[in-house]
Amino acid sequence: MLAVHQDVINIVQAKFLSAEIVKSIHLNVSALDETYNDDNRILALVEYNKTFALFVLISARKKPISISDLCIETVIPIDEYFSCDTEPIEESQSHIIFIITSKKIKLQFKIEIGIESSNFASEVIRSKEVSLYNPPVFVWLDKYIGTMSQLNRNSDLGEQSDTPIIRQRITQGTTAINRESMLKYQLKLKEPEFTEKQEFTIFVGTWNVNGQPPSVSLRPWLCYDESPPDLYAIGFQEIDLSKEAFLFNDTPREAEWQKYVMEGMHPKAKYRLVALARLVGMQLAVMINSQHYPYVKNVSYDTVGTGLLGKMAVWQFGWSYITPPSASVNCHLAAHVEEFERRNQDYKDINARMNFKRNPIAIKDHEQVYWLGDLNYRITDLTTSQVKTLVARKELNKLLKADQLNQQKERGNVLLDYTEGDIKFQPTYKYDLNTDIFDTSEKARPPAWTDRILWRGKGIYQVEYRSHMDMRISDHKPVSSLFKSEISVVDPLKFRKIHEDLLKKMDKYENEYLPQVTVDQTEVKYDLVKFREPQTREIIIANTGMVPAEFEFIKKLDETSYCKDWLRIIPYCGSINPGETCEVKFEVTLETSLQNIYDILVLHLKGGKDMFITVSGDCQRSCFTSSIAALCRINVPIMQLSEEEWRLAENNESGVLYSVPREIWLMVDHLYRYAGTVQAVAESLLLFLSYTKDPVIPFELHDTCIAAASNFQNCRQIILQRVPDLHRNVFLYICMFLQELSKYSNDNGYDARTLPLYSVTSCSGIRYVTRSRKTAGASRILSIISS
Amino acid sequence: MSAGPYNYSYIFKYIIIGDMGVGKSCLLHQFTEKKFMADCPHTIGVEFGTRIIEVSGQKIKLQIWDTAGQERFRAVTRSYYRGAAGALMVYDITRRSTYNHLSSWLTDTRNLTNPSTVIFLIGNKCDLEGQRDVTYEEASKFAEENGLMFVEASARQMGNRGDNVEEAFLETAKKIYQSIQDGRLDLNAAESGVQHKPSQPGRNNLSADQQASKDNCAC
Numbered sequence A: 001m002l003a004v005h006q007d008v009i010n011i012v013q014a015k016f017l018s019a020e021i022v023k024s025i026h027l028n029v030s031a032l033d034e035t036y037n038d039d040n041r042i043l044a045l046v047e048y049n050k051t052f053a054l055f056v057l058i059s060a061r062k063k064p065i066s067i068s069d070l071c072i073e074t075v076i077p078i079d080e081y082f083s084c085d086t087e088p089i090e091e092s093q094s095h096i097i098f099i100i101t102s103k104k105i106k107l108q109f110k111i112e113i114g115i116e117s118s119n120f121a122s123e124v125i126r127s128k129e130v131s132l133y134n135p136p137v138f139v140w141l142d143k144y145i146g147t148m149s150q151l152n153r154n155s156d157l158g159e160q161s162d163t164p165i166i167r168q169r170i171t172q173g174t175t176a177i178n179r180e181s182m183l184k185y186q187l188k189l190k191e192p193e194f195t196e197k198q199e200f201t202i203f204v205g206t207w208n209v210n211g212q213p214p215s216v217s218l219r220p221w222l223c224y225d226e227s228p229p230d231l232y233a234i235g236f237q238e239i240d241l242s243k244e245a246f247l248f249n250d251t252p253r254e255a256e257w258q259k260y261v262m263e264g265m266h267p268k269a270k271y272r273l274v275a276l277a278r279l280v281g282m283q284l285a286v287m288i289n290s291q292h293y294p295y296v297k298n299v300s301y302d303t304v305g306t307g308l309l310g311k312m313a314v315w316q317f318g319w320s321y322i323t324p325p326s327a328s329v330n331c332h333l334a335a336h337v338e339e340f341e342r343r344n345q346d347y348k349d350i351n352a353r354m355n356f357k358r359n360p361i362a363i364k365d366h367e368q369v370y371w372l373g374d375l376n377y378r379i380t381d382l383t384t385s386q387v388k389t390l391v392a393r394k395e396l397n398k399l400l401k402a403d404q405l406n407q408q409k410e411r412g413n414v415l416l417d418y419t420e421g422d423i424k425f426q427p428t429y430k431y432d433l434n435t436d437i438f439d440t441s442e443k444a445r446p447p448a449w450t451d452r453i454l455w456r457g458k459g460i461y462q463v464e465y466r467s468h469m470d471m472r473i474s475d476h477k478p479v480s481s482l483f484k485s486e487i488s489v490v491d492p493l494k495f496r497k498i499h500e501d502l503l504k505k506m507d508k509y510e511n512e513y514l515p516q517v518t519v520d521q522t523e524v525k526y527d528l529v530k531f532r533e534p535q536t537r538e539i540i541i542a543n544t545g546m547v548p549a550e551f552e553f554i555k556k557l558d559e560t561s562y563c564k565d566w567l568r569i570i571p572y573c574g575s576i577n578p579g580e581t582c583e584v585k586f587e588v589t590l591e592t593s594l595q596n597i598y599d600i601l602v603l604h605l606k607g608g609k610d611m612f613i614t615v616s617g618d619c620q621r622s623c624f625t626s627s628i629a630a631l632c633r634i635n636v637p638i639m640q641l642s643e644e645e646w647r648l649a650e651n652n653e654s655g656v657l658y659s660v661p662r663e664i665w666l667m668v669d670h671l672y673r674y675a676g677t678v679q680a681v682a683e684s685l686l687l688f689l690s691y692t693k694d695p696v697i698p699f700e701l702h703d704t705c706i707a708a709a710s711n712f713q714n715c716r717q718i719i720l721q722r723v724p725d726l727h728r729n730v731f732l733y734i735c736m737f738l739q740e741l742s743k744y745s746n747d748n749g750y751d752a753r754t755l756p757l758y759s760v761t762s763c764s765g766i767r768y769v770t771r772s773r774k775t776a777g778a779s780r781i782l783s784i785i786s787s
Numbered sequence B: 001m002s003a004g005p006y007n008y009s010y011i012f013k014y015i016i017i018g019d020m021g022v023g024k025s026c027l028l029h030q031f032t033e034k035k036f037m038a039d040c041p042h043t044i045g046v047e048f049g050t051r052i053i054e055v056s057g058q059k060i061k062l063q064i065w066d067t068a069g070q071e072r073f074r075a076v077t078r079s080y081y082r083g084a085a086g087a088l089m090v091y092d093i094t095r096r097s098t099y100n101h102l103s104s105w106l107t108d109t110r111n112l113t114n115p116s117t118v119i120f121l122i123g124n125k126c127d128l129e130g131q132r133d134v135t136y137e138e139a140s141k142f143a144e145e146n147g148l149m150f151v152e153a154s155a156r157q158m159g160n161r162g163d164n165v166e167e168a169f170l171e172t173a174k175k176i177y178q179s180i181q182d183g184r185l186d187l188n189a190a191e192s193g194v195q196h197k198p199s200q201p202g203r204n205n206l207s208a209d210q211q212a213s214k215d216n217c218a219c
């Protein structure tokens, strides 16, 4: 089905244990909330034992070609908290936003619409369903969560083609801090320094217009106050009760009412519409004094229908003139006396489901919220006439005690942390049209304060809370409230300055949060380095920075390994926590002929600097690693030679003094004479033969020898004609010795084919090349010759 | 606040090269920390510093590699040139030898970076006028002949007129930015030393995608 990506799936799978199965992947995903926007992410759905998790991997290339291209960025268990959703992108037909929410995080990805995305999404949704049936256990994810912060840990050094690629990672911006969240946080802390409390007068009005068309000026309502408010938030309910309005969520009435609103606002100021939200016969309009208009930012709104046909519907929008956004909610909750629970539920639904696109925070997280609307709570336990009597006697307090909203609020069932001002006006429902007389119809509904305005948040002061009896076209009276609210206004100049200062500080953080270490020495010097006598030096790497430092010795350009073969670095990579140290051992073992050892090692900090560590030492000359030809030219122990004498011998410029090196002769002679107690010498001979600068059978003849191995004549010819004289001497000398040895095989238990012979052969004859195969050939030559 | 005010849209990689003791580390430190280090130890390795600057309203993160100047490290530091968008080549106006070596530094730079790499020559320690060993004129001529940008600067005389440290780093960035605008610098080339990070998704993306798919075909 996803055969297209089977190759990539295999690579991704390699990142996991075999029991952890990569079910589905999505390539070329870009993370929206990232500082960067490259589409090198891969989403992978992984299953282990019927539990699922979503992995976000970063790929070093568009399409990874090896496991080292991938590192795990985030792991999200698919559990009860997990959900995924999609959202269209305004400017794009081809892509959508894929939103993943879990207990801890919300991630947004941009993905291309297509088979891949729909397959992947359906797999994810299916896995979510599976996880609902058997409560998942996610212990298996722990190991990945552990590696997340240490990006690229799994990438094996051996697979890096050269150092710049490793360093490239830094260029990809993997710094220790997340600039964006850091800056937001710092700005929040500094908010008092760049904002200023300003008092705004806010006029909040709500009116259930009972499906009536607008026919009278709204000024008596909207211009009730002497001076013009800074902001209007006007909500209507039941703008149109026709079936069409419900079905199509569209009615000309809304525009008509809005026109009346615009005309009805205070004549002493000019207003502009900030936002208008509509839903089935309801609307909420926010208008602002045009002098403030330029400062309004991030306006967004949402509507939520709650259940039964149109009767309940709610919406809201948020604006932030200022840093902390405010919201106003206009709602029309379920009708009828007995439906108070339903209304409570509606309220909860509104809160739960409201979601501002631009600024996705919950209603309760807004600094200031105004809740207005036909909340539809009634007066309980009193008959219509009782209510009317109490109203007539102006004994509103008794009535208010019977008010369902007050009762439910008191019990904590609804609008818990909202405040409502004292109600000093008579119930706003239900009146005979065009009168101030309570319902005289057959139904004779008991009057109620269905229309209410509440608020939540600091710095809100209610100046007025009233109804407007002279607005008579509906069976409800409009209600309004005038608030003086403190709004913190950003001082653009101060903001700019603080913002810039913070940015500068963050730049500093960038440097401060770079991994930093010091080493106690950058020059590692060895005493005279002798053949196969290891020497160890230690350096101490101390993390002097603020973040964990991952170090690694990396290879230099054009080199195949991070150090020469005479050196071992233990450990060659690791991680050091701030304030801690790590000892690194450098062990040198000399097995070749070198005058001195010298190398510059590059100690690289992931995401930081590189340090150079110079390793050096002089080497002692040794017969073991010398050439056969040179050794045949000297007649004293190698250490006793002067520089000049040795130079001449090494360059084959002095005369040949022996037909085989003195050292070989001495050792073989010893073995011959003292057979039995010869273990050490025998081993030395083996060592000697295996470390001579050039093997007895020269490198260039190895292949020929192997080809000739089965044929005695050919072997003989090679030995006689192609092997250099001194080497031939050594070869024959050893062979004769072995022959001699095999004569006594009955006594000493050695057989021509047993271990010593083979070792001698393998060491002396052919070396450095896939030993097992080729030495077998060489030993055959030897055995043929020696038999 | 426009979209993504916290982000930078580009990363430029710089290297600082030149003989030992000419003041490379001091220049970097001055640029990133605004401080002068009176006795700065030799750099044994490659130090790393960053700073975010603004060019034509674009936020750019400079990622600066300060290399060891000692001759014995020369072979190793060569691996750091690759992928540099800017190279600051520094000599010490009070030591003629550091000036004389410029041609060899320049050769390395030319060989190891790509043609669009901006090379900026800095004659450092211009606060030590009394000990001047290289005249402004000859260095300026050298720069002109080799197509380099040039200033004399001082990592010590901070804040004073003519410290020129900021200028050197910023002018280099401007030149690189210009090359991007002109299309002379191919952002998609692995070694351009520049990374583009469009902060608004969906805007700059399309062209990048097209480029990428072209790349894919090629291989």
Ligand SMILES: Nc1nc2c(ncn2[C@@H]2O[C@H](COP(=O)(O)OP(=O)(O)OP(=O)(O)O)[C@@H](O)[C@H]2O)c(=O)[nH]1
Residues within 6 Å of the ligand: B018, B019, B020, B021, B022, B023, B024, B025, B026, B027, B037, B038, B039, B040, B041, B042, B043, B044, B067, B068, B069, B070, B124, B125, B126, B127, B128, B153, B154, B155, B156, B157
């Ligand atoms: N008077 C003066 N001294 C400076 C200036 N810049 C650097 N120095 C001094 O020159 C010395 C060497 O400076 P560094 O920045 O360490 O030189 P470097 O080029 O980084 O040297 P290496 O790391 O060895 O390559 C230090 O003692 C600085 O204090 C300058 O502008 N004026």
Ligand SMILES: [Mg+2]
Residues within 6 Å of the ligand: B024, B025, B026, B041, B042, B043, B066, B067, B068, B069
């Ligand atoms: Mg330095």
